[in-house]
Amino acid sequence: ARGRSVAEIRMGGGGATSAFWRQIKADVLGRPVVSGNSREPGLTGAAALAFCGLGHFATLDAAQDRMSRVAARHEPDAARHARYDRLFALQLLPKCAGDQRLFRQAEAAVAPLSHALATF
Numbered sequence: 648a649r650g651r652s653v654a655e656i657r658m659g660g661g662g663a664t665s666a667f668w669r670q671i672k673a674d675v676l677g678r679p680v681v682s683g684n685s686r687e688p689g690l691t692g693a694a695a696l697a698f699c700g701l702g703h704f705a706t707l708d709a710a711q712d713r714m715s716r717v718a719a720r721h722e723p724d725a726a727r728h729a730r731y732d733r734l735f736a737l738q739l740l741p742k743c744a745g746d747q748r749l750f751r752q753a754e755a756a757v758a759p760l761s762h763a764l765a766t767f
Contacts, residue, residue, distance in 0.1 A: 655679040659688025666719065674727040684718040691715055 656678050662668050663682040673680040685691040695710035704710040 655681055658682045669721045673721040673723040675731045677723050677728040680721045681717050682719045683715045
């Protein structure tokens with residue numbers, strides 16, 4: 648949304664509890680996937696916002712640095728990533744109007760909102 652390259656993906660919550668799922672995400676996306684040590688990342692994020700609002704931290708980055716720690720990191724496997732890219736290129740997902748895959752239409756529909764939120 649901000650036009651920047653993503654260096655790593657951070658996961659929290661239910662799906663992040665599975666090392667197998669974190670590795671799949673790393674392999675598909677071709678980026679490291681990091682999960683935190685918080686059992687309730689949503690609550691930790693809300694607390695970080697509250698502490699920033701109260702002036703305890705100058706920025707959300709500072710709050711995150713103090714309030715969370717990395718629990719696991721999964722590096723993408725280059726061979727599996729290449730295989731996922733080949734599968735993606737085969738367009739195995741159902742096609743819809745205009746010969747575009749459904750997720751591409753959803754991505755295009757949500758992009759303006761994502762850009763607006765990123766600049767907010």
